[in-house]
Amino acid sequence: MPKQILSDAFRTVWSARWRIGTTLLVFSLFVGVLANTVSAKTVYIVSDSEQTAPLDAYDETSHDLLVQAGIQADVSGETGVLGASSSQLIVNRSQVVTVKYNGAASSIMANTNETVSSILSRLGIDVSSRDIVSVDIGDTAESGMVISVTRKMIYYQQVSETLGYDTQRVADPSVPLGTETVTQSGTAGSKTCTYEIVYEDGEEISRQLVNEEVAVEPVDEIVTYGTRALKIGFSDPIKSVSAFAGGGGIITTSSGATIQFSDAITCTATAYTTEGKSWKTTSTGTTARYGAIAVDPTVIPYGTKMYIVSNDGRYIYGIAVAEDCGGSIKGKKIDLFFDTYDECITFGRRDCTVYILN
Incomplete structure (x- = not known):
């Protein structure tokens, strides 16, 4: 009986101890799990558009996480979304871009990977196909980028312009050589011209004629000039010679006739005739004939029209044309044709002024 009592008592004590130990073990495990749960780290995905990396850390501020990730923490525009287990911290590095438009410059913060087109759209700048953009509108904005938008405009302008007239010269063998008459006055016309004018930022950079239409046709001036040689003689001597400032001048005879000349030279003149000779042609x-004179063609070219008077005023040969030459006619020498030998003797040798006619 006593042995049975001891055995029962022992089993009672052992059962109590086992229950206490089990309870302590379970409690320890619970505390360990709880402590591990409380101290668990969160996995963060940190990205700054240049690099992306996971980071195991306890709950931290975005600034602390950037420091641990080795990313510059004082960037502007950094944003983050922090979750309970797996979170992302995305850093948007804002780009400072300068936009020049319409004569003004402004700075704007561009988002990461934002295109030039998007920036211009945010500023309300519509770019047409004619406008000039300094960079490709599809490019991604970069810090320090300068975007210049040049507004190109094309205008068309119509103006009326004067259309000048031409002068036609008509020879008249019935009119004395050296005489000119305006038989028809010239009248200017007009034309309508269309110009294409290109402006960039309000400044004209080019002007091009693209079309013209004649509105009023001009009327040509017609000038009749004489080709007939005229023997003037003593009856119509020179009354005056008016010189022009730029050279040349006008000869006025006693009868009122006027002859315009471009130059005057002094020559020694002699006389010749074909009277009694078989040859009757020039070189x-x-x-x-009278009026066809011999010259040195190196001084007075063939075909030159002249008006010749003696320097002593005693003889006016009149209008002449350089058509002949002579072996002794060199330099500033001329040989005047006369119809008769007696006329040649009367003229003899004289210093003359040769007026070169226009």
């Missing part, structure tokens, strides 16, 4: 093939 240029024309008929020898």
